[in-house]
Amino acid sequence: MRQPVPPLESSASADTVLAAEGLGKRYGGFVALADVSVAFTRGRLTAIIGPNGAGKSTFFALLSGAATPSSGRIRLEGADIAGQAQFRFARMGIARSYQITSLFPELTAHENVRVACQAVHAPARRDLWRGRSHYRALVEEADAALAQVGLLARRSRPASRLAHGEQRALEIAVALAGRPKLLLLDEPTAGMSPEETKEMMDLIARLATERTVLLVEHKMKLVMGLAERIVVLHQGRLLASGSPDDIRVHPEVRRVYLGEGRSGRG
Secondary structure, three states, X not given: OOXXXXXXXXXXXXXXXXXXXXXXXXXXXXXXXXXXXXXXXXXXXXXXXXXXXXXXXHHHHHHOOOOOOOEEEEEEOOEEOOOOXXXXXXXXXXXXXOOOOOOOOOOEHHHHHHHHXXXXXXXXXXXXXXXXXXXXXXHHHHHHHHHHOOOHHHOOOEHHHOOHHHHHHHXXXXXXXXXXXXXXXXXXXXXXXXXXXXXXXXXXXXXOOOOEEEEEOOOHHHHHHHOOXXXXXXXXXXXXXXXXXXXXXXXXXXXXXXXXXXXXXX
16 A cells, blocks of 8 residues: 655644644544644744545545544634634634534524624624624624625625525624634635636635644645645645645646546545
């Protein structure tokens, strides 16, 4: 059996926001992720790629607190946060959007984001549906998040009446409600038209100037043109990590992924 070429880079540094150390996840006898160590630095846009079943979704679930590691550590600015509840991940500054849009369809764009603001920043004992005059700061923060994704003019429109691309942008605004240090985006262009895809990638590029962004995306041309760094997973293990130029010429990546022209879902 051919052994993977060692990763091009993975060690943590003083600029590290989040680091996975020997991260693994088992479901019974099935190993979904095994001994993954990789660090993510401030203000950098990193794409996570790999063939079907590579472990990308599992990796995102662990980094966002949606799943608990079977082994290893997750360090946020040096502190081990593995095993904590997902809402604590959000309050510590890790936000995630999902491949399938998850919104309150009958609430307006503003209400969707404001609920997220209240959930992250307001104590749970407060009444979630209290009048907006009592939550002026949260209202302003929700509008600021909508402005960041270009939806302020749609603030009063129900989520169900937004176009697909706008719904995806709204989901990112919901994620931004927590003022995250780290933003995890799971296939944000899924189901989009070419025009919507371009708008979304432009938005992601802007967002990445202010925070660390991790992106799972199967459209390789977009990944290569947008990401500063690419992490490649294969069969639950870290195969390579480096610049787009490094990944293009990496022999094992070309063999198991890029050269086969697969979609990268998984």
